Amino acid sequence: MAVLKVTFTKTNRDKLAQVLWVLNWVSVITGIILFSLGLFLKVEIQKRRELMSDEIHSVPNMLIAVGLVACGINFLGGKICYECVDMVKFLRWKLLLLPYIICTFFFTFCILVGALMCYTMRNNLEESLFLGLRDAMRYYKDTDTPGRCYIKRTVDLLQIQFQCCGNDGYRDWFQIQWISQRYLDVSSNEVVNRLRSNVEGKYLMDGVPFSCCNLYSPRPCIQQQITNNSAHYNYDYQTEELNLNQKGCRQALLEYYTQIMQSIGLIVLIIWLFELSVLTGVRYLQTSMENVLRLGDPDSESDGWLLENSIAETARYNFNIIKSLGKCYQVDDDPNIDVPSTSQQAQVNVPTRQIPLAS
Amino acid sequence: MVWAKVKFPFEKRVKLAQGLWLLSWLATLGGAITFCLGCFLKTELRRRAEVMDNTEIYIVPNTLIIAGMAAMGINYFATRICQDALDATRFPRWKTFLKPYFCCSIFFTTLMLIGVILSYAMKGTLEGSLKVGLKNGIRFYKDTDTPGRCFQKQTIDRLQMEFQCCGNNDYKDWFEVQWISNRYLDFSTKEVKDRIKSNVDGRYLVDGVPFSCCNPSSPRPCIQYKITNNSAHYNYEHQTEELNIFIHGCREALLNYYMGLMNSFGAVVLSVFVLQCTVLASLRYLQTSLEALVGQENTEVETEGYLLEKSISETIMEYLDPVLKLMLLNQVEDGQVKAEAGAAGTSGTAGATTPAT
Numbered sequence A: 001m002a003v004l005k006v007t008f009t010k011t012n013r014d015k016l017a018q019v020l021w022v023l024n025w026v027s028v029i030t031g032i033i034l035f036s037l038g039l040f041l042k043v044e045i046q047k048r049r050e051l052m053s054d055e056i057h058s059v060p061n062m063l064i065a066v067g068l069v070a071c072g073i074n075f076l077g078g079k080i081c082y083e084c085v086d087m088v089k090f091l092r093w094k095l096l097l098l099p100y101i102i103c104t105f106f107f108t109f110c111i112l113v114g115a116l117m118c119y120t121m122r123n124n125l126e127e128s129l130f131l132g133l134r135d136a137m138r139y140y141k142d143t144d145t146p147g148r149c150y151i152k153r154t155v156d157l158l159q160i161q162f163q164c165c166g167n168d169g170y171r172d173w174f175q176i177q178w179i180s181q182r183y184l185d186v187s188s189n190e191v192v193n194r195l196r197s198n199v200e201g202k203y204l205m206d207g208v209p210f211s212c213c214n215l216y217s218p219r220p221c222i223q224q225q226i227t228n229n230s231a232h233y234n235y236d237y238q239t240e241e242l243n244l245n246q247k248g249c250r251q252a253l254l255e256y257y258t259q260i261m262q263s264i265g266l267i268v269l270i271i272w273l274f275e276l277s278v279l280t281g282v283r284y285l286q287t288s289m290e291n292v293l294r295l296g297d298p299d300s301e302s303d304g305w306l307l308e309n310s311i312a313e314t315a316r317y318n319f320n321i322i323k324s325l326g327k328c329y330q331v332d333d334d335p336n337i338d339v340p341s342t343s344q345q346a347q348v349n350v351p352t353r354q355i356p357l358a359s
Numbered sequence B: 001m002v003w004a005k006v007k008f009p010f011e012k013r014v015k016l017a018q019g020l021w022l023l024s025w026l027a028t029l030g031g032a033i034t035f036c037l038g039c040f041l042k043t044e045l046r047r048r049a050e051v052m053d054n055t056e057i058y059i060v061p062n063t064l065i066i067a068g069m070a071a072m073g074i075n076y077f078a079t080r081i082c083q084d085a086l087d088a089t090r091f092p093r094w095k096t097f098l099k100p101y102f103c104c105s106i107f108f109t110t111l112m113l114i115g116v117i118l119s120y121a122m123k124g125t126l127e128g129s130l131k132v133g134l135k136n137g138i139r140f141y142k143d144t145d146t147p148g149r150c151f152q153k154q155t156i157d158r159l160q161m162e163f164q165c166c167g168n169n170d171y172k173d174w175f176e177v178q179w180i181s182n183r184y185l186d187f188s189t190k191e192v193k194d195r196i197k198s199n200v201d202g203r204y205l206v207d208g209v210p211f212s213c214c215n216p217s218s219p220r221p222c223i224q225y226k227i228t229n230n231s232a233h234y235n236y237e238h239q240t241e242e243l244n245i246f247i248h249g250c251r252e253a254l255l256n257y258y259m260g261l262m263n264s265f266g267a268v269v270l271s272v273f274v275l276q277c278t279v280l281a282s283l284r285y286l287q288t289s290l291e292a293l294v295g296q297e298n299t300e301v302e303t304e305g306y307l308l309e310k311s312i313s314e315t316i317m318e319y320l321d322p323v324l325k326l327m328l329l330n331q332v333e334d335g336q337v338k339a340e341a342g343a344a345g346t347s348g349t350a351g352a353t354t355p356a357t
Helices: A010-047 A058-083 A087-138 A151-162 A170-175 A189-197 A249-295 A311-326 A344-349 B010-047 B056-085 B091-121 B123-139 B152-163 B171-176 B190-197 B250-291 B312-356
Strands: A006-008 A302-304 B006-008 B303-305
Touching: A006 A010, A006 A249, A010 A058, A010 A249, A058 A087, A058 A249, A087 A151, A087 A249, A151 A249, A249 A302, B006 B010, B006 B250, B010 B056, B010 B250, B056 B091, B056 B123, B056 B250, B091 B123, B091 B250, B123 B152, B123 B250, B152 B250, B250 B303
Parallel strands: none
Antiparallel strands: A006 A302, B006 B303
8 A cells, every 4th residue: 555646647747857856956055055054153153162161063064064965965866857757867767766765865854953953052052151251251351361362352342242241240240350460559558458358369349341331321331339339429230220231141142042043943944844845756756757667658657656555564674674684694494495404393294205116 | 520430241230239238238237236336325324324414425325326227227228229229120110219318328327427436526525524423423422311312322332332433533532522411420529529610611521531432452451531640540651552442533434434435336336337338339339330221222231330420529519509509599689689779779869960960
């Protein structure tokens, strides 16, 4: 009992082949789109690699690889479909078609995996950003240490661009010494007192860098002595919301990347559905052409199907093939091989006949 | 005496028509590109309209938009004419259309050239407009509670951060303006009272700049207050410090940005102009060489094509004559009236004198 059998006349087969040829070329373009999406994601992650503790390479690499393979597979598919209309050329491709279809089936499975990875990347990213931002803020002041000179600029530009401050909020800056020792006058009383009052000898203050300042504030930015209401006129830090950026940079970056990933994931899912439909078309074309060959008349109607027998039977058949592959060096019940058996029953079953003597 | 005469054998005419068809489609594309460049320039100017005082500079993108649209139309008709050119039955229907077509085309092509020239020539106007606009923006920076000026602070802050600039000419412009609103000044403190008293206009001036002037590339945390006071900060000398705040003025930064845009667009539009001129000249040659075929039985003979039927001066006179006649006609009428009046006067005086004798 064939699965989803459809009858194809000659004109139907020709039309199917032409449509599949066009669709395969469209799929090459979607493969290029996949490739460029992977490249875009890779560039976006590279841009902020200083803020991540370990970069997420798996998703963009997967997308890039899948995109390239899609281009190749669909290019081949287009060529095959173009030539399949003619019976003579079909014979050339006959043997290749079934492995091609199986490969494409596994490949579409990879596209689906790629799409799902896009949605699951979020957790890894959050962890990576938490650690990365914490380290970046710690090294903010080290503009004279090689390898860390540009962290200050990266963090400042990040806070300005995403309108965020600190890891979870602006209070993260209160726990870090973000002013380098080179710019602290260690001879002044104030500095000495502050250093002494801290256990680890760090210069901590309730101030934030200028990049935390909110553009939309109606008053000039208050970045020093933020929690000290009396230091500023007409200021209450608990109710003041517009002075500094309220959002944490981890949340801002996470939202940004999640948005990108969700859009990319959606596009990849659509491409997956498209590839699946092209694959179905190619399978129908293959089976209908093979049936035409079996019938012998190239102009006759033929049936096309997805699977020749029902799903359970096909699964059993394939499973048996795999089992027998495992036993290929073991003896099977081929009647031409003389196997001396040691069981009693076998001896009894073998009839013995006396050869009649010639009289 | 025809001007710019060229002989066209049959094959050359055919090649001219085919080449011109291709060129016209390219020129249509060029016209579309000019239109798009004009639109882009207009949106970019609109984005920063709050720091510009007047809208005179908009003439450049508007000219490019009009010239681009006209170029698309002109070249579309040129392709249609080319397609019909080699068919002797279909070409004559374009005859009456061609003369006004050429006049319009020359007008709009000149408009394109004028647009390019304006984009280089209007630098001074743009600079003046930016100067006044930025001055006002800085003056109204503190007025975040005045309707109509609430967003000046935001605009200026964003501008300074995006273009990495500070102030109008440079950061010292902020020292001459009170950019901290009175609502946030504690008038009961001695410091504020002293500062206001020491100023003639009663303004609170500081040697400080807003946070948007801070340079993210600076190795040290930003120093925005008491900039000129070296002793207020450790290890700081304001004359040699270059990385702390942005040293360029916003006028210069914006001017460079817009002139860069207009220069590159001008180069592209100039090449479209040259292409357009080539199309028009080739079309004129095609028209004149085909018109010479009228009445001839054999359509494959060699004909002459020219750009102008008479020499340049004669053609100019031909077009100016009606205009001059219109002006001279009035003068002739006046002259006649005067002559008649004079004749009447003399005859009157003559008549008056004769009875005396």
